Amino acid sequence: MPPAPVAQLTQQQVDQALASLDGLVTDAMDRTGVPGAAVAVVYRDQVVYSKGFGVRQVGQPEVVDSDTVFQLASVSKPLASTVIAGVVGQDVINWDDPVRASDPAFALNDPYVTEHATFADLLSHRSGLHTGAGDLLEDLGFDRDYILSHLDQQLLDPFRSSYNYSNFGFTAGAEAAADATGTPWEDLAEQVLFDPLGMTATSYRHADYQNAANKAVIHVPTGDRTWAAQYTRDADAEAPAGGASSSVRDLTQWIRLQLGNGVHAGSQLIDPAALQMTHVPHSVSNPPATPQARTGFYGLGWNVSYDNQGRVMLGHSGAFNLGAATSVQMLPVEQLGIVALTNGHPQGIPEAITTGFLDVATHGEPTVDWLTFISGIFQQIEQADAPATDWTQPPTDPTPARPLEAYVGTYANPYYGPLTVAADGDDLTMSMGPSDRPTTFPLTHYAGDNFTFQTIGENANGLAGAIFTPDDGGPAASVRLDFYDRTGLGTFTRE
Numbered sequence: 001m002p003p004a005p006v007a008q009l010t011q012q013q014v015d016q017a018l019a020s021l022d023g024l025v026t027d028a029m030d031r032t033g034v035p036g037a038a039v040a041v042v043y044r045d046q047v048v049y050s051k052g053f054g055v056r057q058v059g060q061p062e063v064v065d066s067d068t069v070f071q072l073a074s075v076s077k078p079l080a081s082t083v084i085a086g087v088v089g090q091d092v093i094n095w096d097d098p099v100r101a102s103d104p105a106f107a108l109n110d111p112y113v114t115e116h117a118t119f120a121d122l123l124s125h126r127s128g129l130h131t132g133a134g135d136l137l138e139d140l141g142f143d144r145d146y147i148l149s150h151l152d153q154q155l156l157d158p159f160r161s162s163y164n165y166s167n168f169g170f171t172a173g174a175e176a177a178a179d180a181t182g183t184p185w186e187d188l189a190e191q192v193l194f195d196p197l198g199m200t201a202t203s204y205r206h207a208d209y210q211n212a213a214n215k216a217v218i219h220v221p222t223g224d225r226t227w228a229a230q231y232t233r234d235a236d237a238e239a240p241a242g243g244a245s246s247s248v249r250d251l252t253q254w255i256r257l258q259l260g261n262g263v264h265a266g267s268q269l270i271d272p273a274a275l276q277m278t279h280v281p282h283s284v285s286n287p288p289a290t291p292q293a294r295t296g297f298y299g300l301g302w303n304v305s306y307d308n309q310g311r312v313m314l315g316h317s318g319a320f321n322l323g324a325a326t327s328v329q330m331l332p333v334e335q336l337g338i339v340a341l342t343n344g345h346p347q348g349i350p351e352a353i354t355t356g357f358l359d360v361a362t363h364g365e366p367t368v369d370w371l372t373f374i375s376g377i378f379q380q381i382e383q384a385d386a387p388a389t390d391w392t393q394p395p396t397d398p399t400p401a402r403p404l405e406a407y408v409g410t411y412a413n414p415y416y417g418p419l420t421v422a423a424d425g426d427d428l429t430m431s432m433g434p435s436d437r438p439t440t441f442p443l444t445h446y447a448g449d450n451f452t453f454q455t456i457g458e459n460a461n462g463l464a465g466a467i468f469t470p471d472d473g474g475p476a477a478s479v480r481l482d483f484y485d486r487t488g489l490g491t492f493t494r495e
Contacts, residue, residue, distance in 0.1 A: 035058050038066060045256055050066040052064035070247070070324065070326065071233060073326055074318040076242050080301055092181055093177060095118065100117070106176060121159075122172055123170055123301055130156075134148075136416075137237075138238060163298065186204045201247045203244065209245035221347075258314075277299075315354070319346035391446060430466065446465065478491055478494060480492075
């Protein structure tokens with residue numbers, strides 16, 4: 001067995017990396033135009049850097065500082081696994097306990113998985129749930145209870161031998177941990193983690209973010225280096241997986257706890273063995289493409305990898321397509337961690353900052369143009385999410401639609417709920433979502449019985465198709481929405 005890695009960085013190397021950090025941040029901001037960023041570094045249990053850059057909102061004068069509250073997106077996950085480690089350390093649950101013992105309502109599509117899926121299974125994305133399971137329900141406005149109660153309709157990949165990043169699988173595990181304590185998740189996080197660490201600006205409630213006086217508004221790109229604040233992103237439904245908000249000042253205290261094996265300011269707040277289990281590989285998230293390539297792993301709320309020096313690297317990114325991007329990275333053996341928060345659509349900016357900093361600390365200078373490299377990965381992700389069918393180019397001489405009455409009616413779907421198609425003069429619309437706040441989509445004729453609509457929410461990707469199927473030439477018997485049919489659940493049948 002090779003010897004365990006030991007700390008290699010000197011104070012001088014870390015100081016050199018800290019001296020480069022302003023330049024790394026401003027370079028990334030200058031090249032992308034992202035409105036605001038906040039960055040902080042912890043080294044040997046001290047906050048050695050904490051600074052804000054840019055503005056909270058385009059066109060407004062308020063600047064970002066260390067106390068500015070950002071939406072964290074999926075950096076919420078390692079925060080959540082820390083909370084659950086606290087519950088494990090109190091002997092309320094164990095990582096390998098079936099979640100159904102704490103949440104009898106938990107159910108997935110396979111009875112065996114339902115009975116045997118553990119907290120570790122759900123928090124390491126190895127339950128078999130597909131990536132994105134439940135996400136489209138969230139975009140439509142369904143709440144956490146509705147979404148979790150409908151996950152059992154999602155077909156599963158092989159249990160414990162597949163890795164699929166799942167926000168609501170993770171959320172189900174966190175909710176079960178909260179159920180075991182008899183405390184709502186949002187309150188549990190405050191009691192176990194935020195209050196003991198003095199993280200007064202941190203919350204899993206969207207309302208707390210909205211009410212923060214010093215908050216960064218989310219932005220999307222509108223052109224070359226131009227951005228606009230066009231959306232809000234309420235992630236309460238998936239709060240443990242993506243709904244936290246915080247400042248870099250608060251997050252440095254959490255990083256100190258992580259690097260201190262559960263100790264903060266001399267007090268053991270989280271059991272070290274329970275916390276350590278979040279830092280070790282539980283799933284193979286990135287199998288090597290060649291024998292020489294490095295394998296990527298997922299722990300419990302953490303990406304786990306190993307660098308060229310054999311050091312464990314822990315990290316996680318957060319991304320809202322509607323306008324937030326975040327990154328945290330740590331080298332535990334070096335007692336070094338960095339967090340970067342931005343208020344712009346993901347383009348690899350915070351990852352370039354955190355990775356560039358650790359690269360300079362190790363090698364004295366960046367060995368890669370990290371912004372170019374990582375932004376290329378994000379571009380590939382966006383291309384992979386493009387619609388399977390291009391609905392933007394209708395035929396020049398399309399087959400006419402039937403009379404609109406042929407499509408009007410209510411169509412049932414056990415996963416998404418009812419879909420109502422209505423006519424208003426010469427226009428056709430469809431409405432779906434929670435009954436008290438449905439979303440109405442205008443339908444545009446494409447050809448024959450096919451119409452198009454604009455997708456909405458975090459997962460929107462442009463035009464999608466509403467494909468009606470007539471019943472023996474009469475009124476439509478069903479309609480398939482291809483955007484909502486990614487896992488075969490997108491067909492609605494006339495009632």
